[in-house]
Amino acid sequence: MITTEQVLQALSNVIDPDLHKDLVSLQMIEDIHVDGEKVSFTLVLTTPACPLRTQLERDAREAVMTQTGAKEVNIKTISRTPGAKPLSLGDNQFGHVIAVGSGKGGVGKSTVASNLAISLAQQGANVGLMDADIYGPNIPRMLGIDEFHPASKDGQKIQPAIAHGIKVVSIGFFVQEGQPLIWRGPLLHSAIQQFLSDFDWGCLDYLVVDLPPGTGDVQLSLAQSLPISGAVLVTTPQAVAVDDAYRATSMFEKLGVPVLGIIENMAFLELPDGSRMTLFGEGGGKALAERSGVPFLGSIPFDQQIVQNGDRGLLIVENHAESPAAQAIHTISRKVAAELSKQAYARVQGE
Numbered sequence: 001m002i003t004t005e006q007v008l009q010a011l012s013n014v015i016d017p018d019l020h021k022d023l024v025s026l027q028m029i030e031d032i033h034v035d036g037e038k039v040s041f042t043l044v045l046t047t048p049a050c051p052l053r054t055q056l057e058r059d060a061r062e063a064v065m066t067q068t069g070a071k072e073v074n075i076k077t078i079s080r081t082p083g084a085k086p087l088s089l090g091d092n093q094f095g096h097v098i099a100v101g102s103g104k105g106g107v108g109k110s111t112v113a114s115n116l117a118i119s120l121a122q123q124g125a126n127v128g129l130m131d132a133d134i135y136g137p138n139i140p141r142m143l144g145i146d147e148f149h150p151a152s153k154d155g156q157k158i159q160p161a162i163a164h165g166i167k168v169v170s171i172g173f174f175v176q177e178g179q180p181l182i183w184r185g186p187l188l189h190s191a192i193q194q195f196l197s198d199f200d201w202g203c204l205d206y207l208v209v210d211l212p213p214g215t216g217d218v219q220l221s222l223a224q225s226l227p228i229s230g231a232v233l234v235t236t237p238q239a240v241a242v243d244d245a246y247r248a249t250s251m252f253e254k255l256g257v258p259v260l261g262i263i264e265n266m267a268f269l270e271l272p273d274g275s276r277m278t279l280f281g282e283g284g285g286k287a288l289a290e291r292s293g294v295p296f297l298g299s300i301p302f303d304q305q306i307v308q309n310g311d312r313g314l315l316i317v318e319n320h321a322e323s324p325a326a327q328a329i330h331t332i333s334r335k336v337a338a339e340l341s342k343q344a345y346a347r348v349q350g351e
């Protein structure tokens with residue numbers, strides 16, 4: 001007869017590669033049932049977009065089979081962010097708010113923010129994207145929703161656009177094309193608060209926020225208006241972009257916002273002969289990550305499809321999912337999800 005203790009014992013030998021602890025100490029195992037040689041339990045993942053899901057399930061199943069002699073192992077996998085209190089605003093809940101920032105303009109922030117959001121959704125998470133770039137809200141065009149007009153179905157909450165499997169709200173929905181926004185300080189703060197509370201976001205695992213470039217007052221008040229769980233910074237490998245990104249890293253650190261890592265975009269162009277042309281220099285992103293003591297999340301190559309997509313409302317993670325650039329974005333989104341669950345776990349440990 002297999003006992004619950006034997007199952008727990010077997011699962012305490014399975015290590016989560018991100019958190020470096022076993023599934024039992026991480027309290028990831030619940031509801032163990034044993035019926036003869038059949039074992040079932042719930043595996044509670046720490047992130048909804050868990051890149052390790054298949055591996056953890058396989059390792060857990062194998063451990064229980066080999067160590068208890070069970071013939072059948074049924075695993076129900078759910079996700080719950082450990083100890084993180086999701087931010088609740090009315091009926092809206094935000095598991096994690098990820099800000100995408102950069103020191104310099106034009107380095108690919110909006111491209112990264114939108115593809116990152118969609119990649120997280122493709123991995124099974126509920127995702128929202130908020131375009132907070134008051135200088136140049138590009139998200140509506142990039143996602144092909146520039147004709148969208150937000151409205152309320154019930155006279156209460158406003159419906160976000162739904163595009164490419166995610167919910168989207170842009171500051172661009174509220175301004176006329178070509179008219180610059182002059183929102184500052186308190187006005188900007190209340191606009192952002194309304195974006196979070198007045199739209200029908202529902203329960204989101206991740207809200208990705210596209211910030212305007214730079215580290216001026218506007219960026220500062222935006223970063224302070226948002227309950228950011230972590231920021232990712234986009235840079236090109238070029239020295240001037242890297243210097244500006246370093247300032248952005250410092251800004252977030254001063255605000256107490258953890259920097260989840262650095263993303264290097266337009267890192268190289270692959271030539272037909274397979275060689276790499278480094279248009280903006282080499283290694284800037286990695287060097288910045290080392291200098292600021294934050295993880296390097298990866299390099300996205302230059303890809304002409306991204307340029308063409310940008311104007312047509314298409315996203316590379318969808319329409320060229322096999323391309324090296326899309327693959328790089330997937331790898332980055334998995335690392336971002338992993339960094340967030342590591343942080344949430346560390347917070348629980350510290351409490």
Ligand SMILES: Nc1ncnc2c1ncn2[C@@H]1O[C@H](COP(=O)(O)OP(=O)(O)OP(=O)(O)O)[C@@H](O)[C@H]1O
Pocket residue numbers: 102104105106107108109110111112133136138212213265266267300301302303304306307308310325
């Ligand atoms: N990896 C890439 N390969 C090719 N083109 C890219 C890549 N990343 C971004 N681009 C292109 O570079 C331009 C700038 O990108 P994007 O708008 O995402 O930058 P941004 O940092 O959000 O700019 P801004 O500071 O104006 O908000 C766009 O035309 C986009 O299509």
Ligand SMILES: [Mg+2]
Pocket residue numbers: 109110111133136138210
């Ligand atoms: Mg942008």
